[in-house]
Amino acid sequence: MGLEEATMCIYMVGTAATLGDGFDEITDFLEDNQDEVLFIKLEAYDSDYHQNFRNKIGEKIESRLGDYVFKPTDWGYAEGDCASLPVQTLSKQDVLDTGRNIILFTQVPREYPHTGDNNLCDYHDESKTSKYLRNVWIGVDEMDAAGNLTSNEPLAQNSSQLTADSDGNSSATTHYKNGNFSVVLDATTEYSKNDIKIYGDTVQEKAQAGYQLIELALVEANATTIGASKAPQIEDFLWSWRDDSPGTEHSCSWLTNDGEIRDYDCSTIRVFACVDANRNWHISESTGAWIDGYSACAAEGYQYGMPYNALESTELYAERNTKGITTSVWVNYYKVFEDFWLASQDAYSDYGYLKKDAIGDTGGAAFDSIDLIKRKLLGSGTMNLKSVQIRTGGRIDGLKACYEFQQAVSHANASDRELCIEYGDGDGGSMGSVLSFDSASGEYLDDVKICWDDEKYSSGSIYYLKLTSSTGETVSGGMQQGSCKSYSSTSTQQIFAFHGRQGDEVIALGVHKLSSSLINAGYYATEWLNNDNPSSGGIDYESFNEHKAAGNISNTCEVKDVVNVVGRLADSKLDYRFTGESILVGNLGSNYRFFCATENCSDYEVKYFFTTPSCLP
Template identity: 50%
Template structure:
């Protein structure tokens, strides 16, 4: 039986044996997802999209399932007030789940924590606990409207004393609930059953998006055993299919160790050559770490990470800020020092960006290191960084668009935006050394207001948004702008692939489905064949029409009609026309007709819809030139072992039958390479390599060796072509 909120809280307080004073619910001020601090954190979460994970920064929540607010569980040893999905809406991007069987006889994966490791069973908690399935639904529900985001799920999942196949059951649940969203090890080129280690020195959020995915799942449990032997294939083959086991880690000598446990709170951090094992030293080695506050309600007075201490960890180099009791200080369970959303924010200053006078589209680093949006024509000096992420300020000033040339004048520097709080501190020091207080950053929203792009050359995409026509209050508002944001954040190879529209028995339009396809780009990641679809209205199996677009095809025109239906306007007719002249239409055009036919490509829709009808429609359009042609990738190729060197050049691959004989070197769009054994990216080996129009190679003579002194690593390569005919 569901009890009232006040009784529910009081019951929990009594279970804990505490003397908590219950605040009236009216005094609890929930931070809305549209609050300015949430906007700042959400924007910040995409600044590092193009950075390797070892330089990314994630706002996190520990034991996000153990929530007061979430109706799926009745937890007493809580870590959070909000449900996992509510935390995502507030800018949290990584959550941690503890997964154990319900009981000795019930192997259903549940969310609970007791600290008993393999012996844990959730029935010992004596309260209602949520299932893993409902916990995974929290991620998919959020991503259904946020396809431009990348989330991380940390799992604590031990081998069970009671159920031999328990982790495989977890794998089955992941497949069932999140299958199309998860960036799997095989998407990075691992083989089935491999103990795949998260390649934090190379993998980027951008690679995840370019693969057509949104979620990274990683585990490390247990921390003090050999992770690969523990997560062996015999009892975890389905688990290994979806979950990364630990992370890659460099030691002070530059040696790579795979499947290492996370460095959490400096425990197990790799030491540098001076024996330093701080977050700062770990970060400098190119590794990944977690600042963890595991405080529960039992220890609410012992919260360690809050306020300025949170960003202090980020400035040291911690990548995940995994906090407890986020935003809980005005609830019955919180302490006044519980962390708040703004504690995570190192970037935008309070109240920014505000687009003052509707003319502020470029980011400035202020005197205190926080960001402000400003008019792009102002004259300032520029923040520049080299390939080793060393910061310097340009010697010249100018408008924002002059940033690339101003930084290039310094030598091997480019116009840049800091990836994280640590880099931002380095930039602040560089400004001090240069004797300036403000500088332009390579961060702007010149294409779409509110959609900020970092560390990219500005290119006008010809964006426009039409007014939604129809009832302005019926149904629920929807906006598929997240698909266009995904295209901008990735490598641009996302395109509209197909559209289906349906009419009901009365001959009126009532449903539209737009599906997008991610095509291959130059990346270690393989683009998924999964389509990403957006649906609006009711698909009741009625009469439908469908159009499939070619690789160069797009929708150039849209016509729809709005008419009264029982006192409310709704869309009764919809027609799309492609650049090739093909068209589809459903419904009967009565009432008022609206047309979009500017010659641009109609990329996404916005408007209002219910479970029955589409009440209003508008469109997001971009220039037709923004269609990125697909690339065609070989498998990972390894034609020889190093002797005088490792020869993976184009002609050698062709003579080995790995590339079509009709293909020319001019058809190569790019090449990526990595070490065969540990999958280490070639750029991280420190070796002098050939990667040019001849293909890829490593020569011993270029690396201090000769034919009898092999120094080159054994590399495997992947070639990318502009023509499908180049594949054998």
């Protein structure tokens, strides 16, 4: 049996595919769902087929998944580091902003190495796993109630490992509130029916207690037997809408009398769900329409809120009942368009979304880059349309749109790759000149002129396409005949993505628009800097002026150019907000500081973000 055949992806009982086939299915999904982030656990133990087994898996990851993978280097780790997944800090927005869609991680071995050492870095020895380590996170951060980090250890899996609150009480809820994730099962024992910790009705109970599951393997949908087939995975570990919601009529949501979330008429008068920085819930004293929640919560010292998970939803519902509220409560969850909802925005945003109809024939297969609009809104707005090209023969054989990723305020690094989408299934015609847009200079796609002819053949098609930038540059292709129509950007809305129909050519074409305010150049970030290594009993001071003097920041840069600074421990990469040490961050007028004032301070590294590239040395 060859190595590829020995490496199987198990989808469900009785079915399997090779690792490569499994990866191909993932990339096929992501091509049409660019706004999704997939979290995949790899069980890669020692192999009888190849002593370099995990390196071979690394090669397969790179050849099949390629630029989709969010790598440790994207978070600032050195090449080949045994990197622990930063679950306390890493967000979906971080991953999307880097241009990635997949997180790969591996965890505890089913059987510990013969040495008895359960350190995952030792198990995944770099001498045989360098290509694996390049793409896969080894374990996840485990943090106790005091904020102490244990890198590269299995995260808490049993109730006895749950971290405690300040009073010494431990539970799934305290574990969650300490910033931890949990795996419900004990992955080091032989499974039996009694080892299944959650199943059936208890799934929701665990969710309401605060369990955040890294994996759902061996979780039963009902409390039957495992047997030789093991246990089926439950479909979802989710909370959110009640069964009949959301509908298509309403764009706002509230917590119902039954503790569920449903959509409702935005003009209805209700109280509001408010939350503070520590995620403590408060029901507003005032009432109003849904949109009034932002000002109502702010007036009472809170922020308009939406529960993050089932635990918070339960806590909000309990607060409602404690206050004696007998009606539904508005939550900060609203529909941007179609079936796309956003939660917990700091302020209401009119994203200026507009879909213009596709012009041309009704034949062929539909295409729609609506997922790129969703990705733009789910991220921090740093993905922009970079260029377009037209592929022509006698008609418009293809249209190519490429997007770039620019730096956001994040521990993660923006990718230097382009995300390119091509419309038109055929391979005829030749690709024309590139029409590029420099978002840093405010350039954008200004006009799309489409000509179609439904008389030359029995069905219509796109015969001519002209694309114009905001600077007046153009590319065009095809034969200008038949009927023509233009879609243009405006001072408030810019063309961002496309939809339509395709066969061997582009048969029909329309556009998606977004608010011009969302098109931004991102920021310019330094490398990770560490100018001050505190001695015993010392402090750590990583300020703007000190790094400027050291040559890490350009001499022409000023404090006013600083957008933000992020910091983390130099060794374990733990975000400074979770270390428990006293950190002061902010603008002092003549300086911008990152200052650890704790006695015996740890060593921190920082990254500064600027509005101008001239600040980088």
